[in-house]
Amino acid sequence: MTMEHGEDCCVKVAVHARPLIGDEKLQGCKDCVTVVPGKPQVQIGTHSFTFDHVYGSSGTPSTAMFDECVAPLVEGLFQGYNATVLAYGQTGSGKTYTMGTACKEGTHVGIIPRAMAALFDKIEKLKNQVDFQLRVSFIEILKEEVRDLLDPATVTAGKVENGNGHTGKLSVPGKPPVQIREGSNGVITLSGSTEVHVTTQKEMTTCLEQGSLSRATGSTNMNNQSSHAIFTITLEQMRKADPIMASDGMPIEEMNDDYLCAKLHLVDLAGSERAKRTGSDGLRFKEGVHINRGLLALGNVISALGDEKKRKEGAHVPYRDSKLTRLLQDSLGGNSKTVMIACISPADINAEETLNTLKYANRARNIQNKPIVSLSSLASLETYQTCTYTFFIKLISFSP
Template sequence: MGTADNLTSPQESRGIIPRSMATLFSCINSAQYKNRKFTMKVSFVEIYNEDLIDLLAEGDDECKPQVLIREDSKGNIIWSGLQEIKVGSVEEVMSQLSRGSASRQVSATDMNAKSSRSHAIFSVTLSQQKFIPSGGGSRMGKRTDDGDWVSVSSKFHFVDLAGSERLKRTSAIGDRAKEGISINSGLLALGNVISALGDPTKAKSATHIPYRDSKLTRLLQDSLGGNAQTLMIACVSPAEYNVSETVNTLKYANRARNIKNVATVTQEEAGWHDLEHLQHLVIKLRNEIKNLRLASGLIPGSGRSTPSDAINFNYQQLADLQRSYSELTQNYAKISAELSSYQDNSDSLKSNSRHLNAIMEVNDDSEFLSHATASFQETVAPVIAEYEKSINELESQLKIARASLNTTEKLMQDQELKLEEAEDLNSKNKSLIIDLKNKILKLNEREETTESY
């Protein structure tokens, strides 16, 4: 695990944990993630003779709270009773790691003067809250003016497995022998789980994975076969007299390579565990639905009005305007035809007048013909002027009718779009309210369960 290597050591001699934490904090403090909120906690548990011991808890082993393994409704493994300490830098992480390592079970054997007599898991939990603009975010998170906050939780389990031991080689007796048997038992159970997960023939069928055979495998259930990536580092000896142990260790690690997990980032809207926030959110969503109904053109204060009523009312207005436009168009066509007829007659009369004028010039009877032509023009001129006035009025009415019709059609399109949006949002909000009620019910049940404990 790199517990003996501190930050003052040269870069090339630092352990796995110091390097990992330095890289992690470097990413957190970079400009790329400056708009995110991070919280980091660490825990340290030891598995000694199949007993779980919190290495960061204060006091003697007898006074420390019992560490239990539980499973939530989603099948995730929860370590109950384990103390988590908040840290804010690499130095604080290494300080907690050193403090916990000092409490580990270490004894001398013929193979190792400081042999670990237990398995240990150093866990780092990183919680981040990131802001998603309202245009691409969920409507369920803690809302601000411009978007939502969602939380993403990640875990890093650094597992230090005690080495496999042969009692003949270690010359262990008494308690040391019991510890060696417990160590080998945990490693055997872990090997069985790795074999079941890494066997491609078993992966295609619903094969039982023996997680419950050991507390070690039970603790690492999510890390081995869940939404995680698993990496094993094997420590071997180059000496010839350790060749048997070296080969077995390499075979063990090779089986772990066959585990194929696909890790995905899971994020959750902030505030799901806050009952008061959920209640306020339900009230806000109801107000949004009410505002949308009012914005859809409904009559304020009318409890029975619906978006469909407003649309039907607008359809009636559109039908009336279309009827009026049709009548005006028919009248316009009729008067235009009459005017065209009068204009044809007028043209004919003018042609006759020109013909008569020509005759006058021949017959010198111009006075009579000129008087007849003037008299006819005086009779026809008022009629033509009246028709032209009627046509001008009809053209004005048609222009107004066309403008009203275009405006009404545009309003109808806007209303239909608003109705579709309102119905879609109403459906989403109904589904959301149902989800919120289920969440509130589960929170109440959880509170009742906690009180019963």
């Protein structure tokens, strides 16, 4: 396997400011966020922040978010570049709405459903030249445990609490937990998670919907989504045989030796608010501590990567401090094109959380990633771990 050299590129950061909602208006809340017209700049109190994009309020319309931030990442998948979209912010700031993690047919179409549509549109255009294989996985991190949301061997608990203070899936006794592994090449993988092969957009959407229903939720004062969720699309592609005419006029097939495999991680993080804002206690409070610990670890990674002096000195980056940062190791400072979308509430009662979100996101703009393209020749394809059965048969057919 060979690697094409990549160029450093900064993590792109966009802010999405949702409008005041009904409950906030009833409480007499005022808008405390100002977007500078014509500039990607946000002001709150005496603080001012500049980002790559600002959507909502008096900024760019939210409808432009996918085309400007995510469409280039989907296009990059077909060139072999890994990509990540992270949604960060307090509960109720519009993360799940923006991402479209809990999409239903006929409702708002968020980033994930639009990414699916763009992916299949591109595949349809290239299907005569390239063989494609698609796989999806959907996991959540709850109390520092990785839970598989697509595991067919689990039981859906519906709306019945499972004894841990939240609703969701009940694990089958004796089933080994999902483990985070790091390969000899430094690539982070999940051992024991379910990967579903899909061939249509409807099949992929079904995986998203089923997994979203199984995601752990806990009812608090802020309707807290109590876990981090990562929906991953893996795109494998290999160019089809090119017909070449032999001396007798019969076509001879010759295969291109390039095989590409790229992943798109779509991440809906848990709410970043302070524990006292949620009104939770007991087990739910402890669950919130785990959430904040993961987000704190993520913040520490962002700080370490965003400090140019520390980066040049090769300072330690604390990826191993949480399961979340381990899984996002490639997304932050690694082999990925990454966009962070900071979702904020403009209500004055949320001013402190909104300011913290903007500070957190502002640090991420300094992170330098180095996206690279992985190329595999047919000779090495047999040992490539993510090779699918279809490609393996083709390899055998063309082996000397």
